Amino acid sequence: MTKKRNIVVKIGSALLANLELLTPRYGFLQRLLEDIAQLRAEGTNVILCSSGSVALGLRIIGETPESAGVSDKQAAAACGMPLLLNAYKQVGHEFGFDIAQVLLTLGDFEDHRRFLNTRNTVHRLLESNVVPIVNENDTITTEEIRVGDNDRLAAKVAQMVGADDFVILTGVDGLYDRNPDEPGAKFIAEVEDVGMYMDATKGKSTLGTGGMETKLLAANMAQEAGVTTWIAQGEVDHPVSSVLDGSRRSTKILPHPNPLSGWDSWIANRLQMAGSLVISDSLAASLSGDRPIRREDVISMTGDFTRGDVLHIYDSKGIERARGLSDFTSEELRVLTSNPDTQAEQLLGYRTKGEVVRSANLVMLENRHLLWDAPEEIVGQV
Incomplete structure (x- = not known):
């Protein structure tokens, strides 16, 4: 039997939540899940690592991204997660597939037994043709026990499932050698050594917890596990497949030619x-x-x-x-x-x-x- 291709897709908060209204962006979800349905029809497994629960819950508790403290964000996550999952479920049902929620904390990655248990759960969902939607359990995590950004969480999931490709959908079309708003900023189409670009990646998005720096940290984790990482703009038709088939611009971060074993990769790629x-x-x-x-x-x-x-x-x-x-x-x-x-x-x-x-x-x-x-x-x- 031919092994299915495994793809992990990480979606940032700004793509999923309207910045002003803090409501789900159904137009984006329609385009994303239609694309995923086509990939699944071609025999590809897709795992989603989705931000958005905190952003969608802020309006319910009367807070904004600027005013919310830690306890506010935990409460917002509790309110926003049902909204996020309901949006995925409604649109996914239109394209004929079921979803499942997998909530994780730092300990699920750092403890090897829990890491393996989580991997088994995700593989079992894929065997049942269910799309896993993975997120950090923001309702219960504090600064000491949280992953902190969904970019690195998604990279650990890619390592966990032995993914072939790791696609990070964001608000820019890829990596630049400096802030893309600066004159003369040069687009980087392909990367071998992410360390060369770390100094150019400071800053983060308004709604999310990670900027380009966390994306390169995540890509380095994926490299070590033999996974190809892609960083691309999410606001397009066919946002995932158009990256993988090379029909639009994105940054490709090459995997290491001699990836670490699963055991060594788990030891070497830490979150804290x-x-x-x-x-x-x-x-x-x-x-x-x-x-x-x-x-x-x-x-x-x-x-x-x-x-x-x-x-x-x-x-x-x-x-x-x-x-x-x-x-x-x-x-x-x-x-x-x-x-x-x-x-x-x-x-x-x-x-x-x-x-x-x-x-x-x-x-x-x-x-x-x-x-x-x-x-x-x-x-x-x-």
């Missing part, structure tokens, strides 16, 4: 930093993933993490070198590193080799990932 380590320069210089990181290698650490969280690993200059799965809680690791001459078993009460990150759970970043800045508290310690 659980904790970090600074290791000795001698180890950093020779680090290859062939040997574990042991407690004697750790110079300093930061964060409150549990066993199984992913740690960001830095050298003494604050340059990120690797990411890996911790075998200890932060409390255990502090005890181990504070008592280097005492056996680990005596300190912790159970047998252990004292390996903080096993070699099998360590991913070297090399030159293919966008690096995270080291937390200020550990940079100051070395």
Whole structure:
């Protein structure tokens, strides 16, 4: 049996909600879902990652995008989600397909078991010919436990389902080498290294939480999983298929020719930093993933993490070198590193080799990932 093509489509709030009235834009939904119906008829699976619930709920609670605080946005999401799903359901019914809602939080991506459970649910929906509509559960998330933008959430979904293509529909026709409103701004049709354009991507949309910067961060995650990313204007007929068939202008971000395995990609592509380590320069210089990181290698650490969280690993200059799965809680690791001459078993009460990150759970970043800045508290310690 031929494997179906998987496409993840991320739709920004400004395409789904009228900026002034904060009501659903049914004309856009009509064009989008008609296009998706045609793609499905050709044998393509489509997963939607949809913003819009907060924007659509603001009017109901008497707030605006400018006035709304965190609790206002949570309440607005609760009011807006039924409106958003009802709009998708009404238009989707016209084109003969069913939809399903999948609400996620940061933990559903950062905890590997929950990540796999979510993947199984999405695959089961696709097997039943149902279109999954994925969104962050904004009603319950706070700053500490939220993904923060649907661009990176959608990239994690693309990684999760093994997508072939990741299409980001937005209000501009792609990436420029500077603000597109500036004279002489040059359109970028194809990108290999997103890091070259990060400085030109600051700012965000009025209704959404992410601008071009988050789109490039998301594209880098997709690259590592072997997914082609497209950034394109959404206000056109056939908004998805016209990107994929090359009939209109968009920015294509190429996948890495040697993508990471699913396990390594899950470790390397983080949404938040659980904790970090600074290791000795001698180890950093020779680090290859062939040997574990042991407690004697750790110079300093930061964060409150549990066993199984992913740690960001830095050298003494604050340059990120690797990411890996911790075998200890932060409390255990502090005890181990504070008592280097005492056996680990005596300190912790159970047998252990004292390996903080096993070699099998360590991913070297090399030159293919966008690096995270080291937390200020550990940079100051070395």
